[in-house]
Amino acid sequence: xxxxxxxxxxxxxxxxxxxxxxxxxxxxxxxxxxxxxxxxxxxxxxxxxxxxxxxxxxxxxxxxxxxxxxxxxxxxxxxxxxxxxxxxxxxxxxxxxxxxxxxxxxxxxxxxxxxxxxxxxxxxxxxxxxxxxxxxxxxxxxxxxxxxxxxxxxxxxxxxxxxxxxxxxxxxxxxxxxxxxxxxxxxxxxxxxxxxxxxxxxxxxxxxxxxxxxxxxxxxxxxx
Amino acid sequence: xxxxxxxxxxxxxxxxxxxxxxxxxxxxxxxxxxxxxxxxxxxxxxxxxxxxxxxxxxxxxxxxxxxxxxxxxxxxxxxxxxxxxxxxxxxxxxxxxxxxxxxxxxxxxxxxxxxxxxxxxxxxxxxxxxxxxxxxxxxxxxxxxxxxxxxxxxxxxxxxxxxxxxxxxxxxxxxxxxxxxxxxxxxxxxxxxxxxxxxxxxxxxxxxxxxxxxxxxxxxxxxxxxxxxxxxxxxxxxxxxxxxxxxxxxxxxxxxxxxxxxxxxxxxxxxxxxxxxxxxxxxxxxxxxxxxxxxxxxxxxxxxxxxxxxxxxxxxxxxxxxxxxxxxxxxxxxxxxxxxxxxxxxxxxxxxxxxxxxxxxxxxxxxxxxxxxxxxxxxxxxxxxxxxxxxxxxxxxxxxxxxxxxxxxxxxxxxxxxxxx
Numbered sequence: 001x002x003x004x005x006x007x008x009x010x011x012x013x014x015x016x017x018x019x020x021x022x023x024x025x026x027x028x029x030x031x032x033x034x035x036x037x038x039x040x041x042x043x044x045x046x047x048x049x050x051x052x053x054x055x056x057x058x059x060x061x062x063x064x065x066x067x068x069x070x071x072x073x074x075x076x077x078x079x080x081x082x083x084x085x086x087x088x089x090x091x092x093x094x095x096x097x098x099x100x101x102x103x104x105x106x107x108x109x110x111x112x113x114x115x116x117x118x119x120x121x122x123x124x125x126x127x128x129x130x131x132x133x134x135x136x137x138x139x140x141x142x143x144x145x146x147x148x149x150x151x152x153x154x155x156x157x158x159x160x161x162x163x164x165x166x167x168x169x170x171x172x173x174x175x176x177x178x179x180x181x182x183x184x185x186x187x188x189x190x191x192x193x194x195x196x197x198x199x200x201x202x203x204x205x206x207x208x209x210x211x212x213x214x215x216x217x218x219x220x221x222x223x224x
Numbered sequence: 225x226x227x228x229x230x231x232x233x234x235x236x237x238x239x240x241x242x243x244x245x246x247x248x249x250x251x252x253x254x255x256x257x258x259x260x261x262x263x264x265x266x267x268x269x270x271x272x273x274x275x276x277x278x279x280x281x282x283x284x285x286x287x288x289x290x291x292x293x294x295x296x297x298x299x300x301x302x303x304x305x306x307x308x309x310x311x312x313x314x315x316x317x318x319x320x321x322x323x324x325x326x327x328x329x330x331x332x333x334x335x336x337x338x339x340x341x342x343x344x345x346x347x348x349x350x351x352x353x354x355x356x357x358x359x360x361x362x363x364x365x366x367x368x369x370x371x372x373x374x375x376x377x378x379x380x381x382x383x384x385x386x387x388x389x390x391x392x393x394x395x396x397x398x399x400x401x402x403x404x405x406x407x408x409x410x411x412x413x414x415x416x417x418x419x420x421x422x423x424x425x426x427x428x429x430x431x432x433x434x435x436x437x438x439x440x441x442x443x444x445x446x447x448x449x450x451x452x453x454x455x456x457x458x459x460x461x462x463x464x465x466x467x468x469x470x471x472x473x474x475x476x477x478x479x480x481x482x483x484x485x486x487x488x489x490x491x492x493x494x495x496x497x498x499x500x501x502x503x504x505x506x507x508x509x510x511x512x513x514x515x516x517x518x519x520x521x522x523x524x525x526x527x528x529x530x531x532x533x534x535x536x537x538x539x540x541x542x543x544x545x546x547x548x549x550x551x552x553x554x555x556x557x558x559x560x561x562x563x564x565x566x567x568x569x570x571x572x573x574x575x576x577x578x579x580x581x582x583x584x585x586x587x588x589x590x591x592x593x594x595x596x597x598x599x600x601x602x603x604x605x606x607x608x609x610x611x612x613x614x615x616x617x618x619x620x621x622x623x624x625x626x627x628x629x630x631x632x633x634x635x636x637x638x639x640x641x642x643x644x645x
Contacts, residue, residue, distance in 0.1 A: 004251045005557040006338075006616065007594055011607030073612045077604040145473045145562070147389075147604045149398045 009074045012083060013141045015066045019090060022059040026052055026094040027130045027206065029101075034123050037104050037199075038116055051054035051103035056098045063091050077148060078220040086216035090137065092209040093130065100202040104191030109195045112184055115177065122173040122200065126207045129166035132159055133210035136217060143221075153221055160214040174204035229315050229518075229643065233510040234534070236322035239536025240481035240503035242330045244341050246546035249275060249539070250500055250554045251590040252491045252573075255597075257555030259566045261484035264555065268548045272540045273434075274489045278496025280529070282424045282581055286498050287527060289366070289584040290345065290505025291512075295353040297523045299361040306357070309644070311521045315513045316639045317632075320505035321348035323625055324632035325502070328624065338616055340588040342384035343624040344368060345502040351629030352636040373585040374621070376594030377576055384572030385599030392564055395605060402472045403465065406479045409459050411454040413483055413567075417490050419450030420575065424497070424582075457486070469491035480563035495589045497538060500585065504535035561597070565605045572596040591617060 029052050036045035066087055070080065111119065136159050139152065146152050177200045185193050253267045262270065279316040300314040325344040332339040346367075389391050399405040423446045430437035430445060464478050472576050515520060561569070573593045580587040594617065601609040 004254050004590065004593065004597075005554055005611055007597055007613045008558055008560045008606070009610045011560055028634030073610060075598075075601055075609040075611050077601070079608065142471070142473070144607050145477075146397050146402075147393045149393055149604075150402065151400055214554055 010069045012066055012070055013144045017138055017141050019062040021215040022062055023090055023094045024134045026055045026097050029045045030097055033101055038111055042108055044103055048221050052098055052101045056094045059094045063087060082216050082220045089209050089213040093206050096202055096205040103199055107195060109192050118177045118180055122177055122203050125170040125173055126203050129163055129170055129207040129210045132163045133213055135159055160218050163211055167207045170204055170207040174200050229319055230514040233319040233507050237503045237507035238538045240322055241535045242542030243326060245542025246501050248341055249543050249547050250550035251593055252495045253488055253551050254558055255482050255552035255561050255566045256488035257551055258558030259561050259563045261481040261563050264552050267551055270489050271492045271543055274492035275496035275539050278493035278534035279500035280532050282497035283500040283532045285584040286501035286586050287505045287508055289510040292503045292523050293366050294349045296361050296363055297521055299357040300521050311513045312518045314521055315510045317352035317636050318509045320352050320636035321632045322506050323635050324348040324628055328628045328631055338620045341499060341502045342586045342588045342594045345627045347625040347628030348632035351632030353635040370585060373580055373587050377580055377587040378591045381572050381576045381592035381595035382599035384575055385569050385596035386603045387621055388568035388572050389600040389603040389605045392568055402476045406476050407465060410483060411458055414457040415450040415454040415485055417486050418453030419446045422446035422449035440530035456566050477563045482569050484563045484567045487567050490574040491570045494574040497581040498577050500535040504531045507531060521639050560607060569596040569600050594640060
């Protein structure tokens, strides 16, 4: 009698989308965080950093729950490894933002006005990439409904392609920021230089993890 | 004194049938309630009608197997090794089997084990048979066929479920216009179910008109019934379709929800046809013997139809009194199976179980359904399947057969001492 409902395991796709939303909450704080840095508003930076920390922890809890419910005996319509890697990369986006918050609140680093436009460009591109990833993440349960076939698949693959381009552009902008920062090394001093370089790298990391997540979706759909 | 045996047998059979209605039916109907295709009340009504119909119209094949196919009739005949006591002992044995199977169902349900009414009754019949006439008295080739069907039927359910959902995926889900595709194929799906269902009784109905109806007439009549069903379904479906905007998949699921009502009835019919035997097969043996005053084992005589009606009635009562609660529980837990998947799994299950019924093979509808659901899962239909369930099912096989056999033997010894002393 109970055989039938013992047969069904808990679907990982909705929890994955929920985790994506939690990560999105974290990633949305990047702009307020960077603006606080550029305005040298350290109280605001600390407040945003605290929010980020709380929300990143929540994302971690959701990640743990998903992993707890994915035993090896569970048969999935996609590769279990791909799914777990996707979860890891999606979570890494939130981790990168937390690292960013730590960097910014660790030291009251002054950012030269000359670098501010480039930084804002990089933030915008990274946020676009994150937004594209979030759109994909929300579509995963729909893909499962459609049994990983149909026009939804093409839509998602197109988004993954767009994400790839956005990540490439953010890499470009990150490299440019690096070059421009180095040009100001005399004015900045070694420590500020290092911090600004690290901040730039962490921003790019958010986009990189988004793109890798997109790759996992591409793999999942290719096998399907 | 001997007629007390008949009364006990009837009561035991009714009890078994009630158990089947209370437990088994939930598996047949649970997926339809869980997916939202049927409300609990609708499920009980549909199940009630179609379980009885299946039992009465198509239950004779499997019932005959349980009645006289498992044990060698010659062993219990007056001319056999048991002499004049043969028929009485057979009647006692069949009654013990019923009591044992019913008892085992209670025990394993209480222990929370996955249980099969089919395995229980077959094990119980073998149990007393081996005790009375030894290993030679059992029709091992028939047992072999039956056990083989226990392996083959879930696999067949799986294959059909896999192919069925692959078909739905290719024709509907892959389509640019899934709703349109669904509306186009829905009548054909209803027709398929209607035709197959009709095949089960068209021959008998035509038999009243023409003594040996030609297969072509049977086929045409069945197709006619199927077509009629499709025509009736068409307006119902178009009412559900709604406006073609936004996300198409919820609407596809709603249309398949209507189709799943059809397959739910289909599964209930198939289940009734196959499982009624688990309660009335042994009873039919006892009735046949009682009719001769316990002096003969009448194998040549066909079984009385009222026995099937009695079994069907027992199933419906069990379903109405207790089964609805189990369906509610099962339905509440299974929300992962949407109508498109449920349809594929139920269609596969019903076809397999009906085929087994036609061949006179008692199979476990639950196990076939599990196979079908796994088949759908392999076709990428389901989000997560717990494959450990397969091991639990195999485990229950290993437990049920000897347990039911042992119980049956023990009860038989008790009854024999009571009635032969």
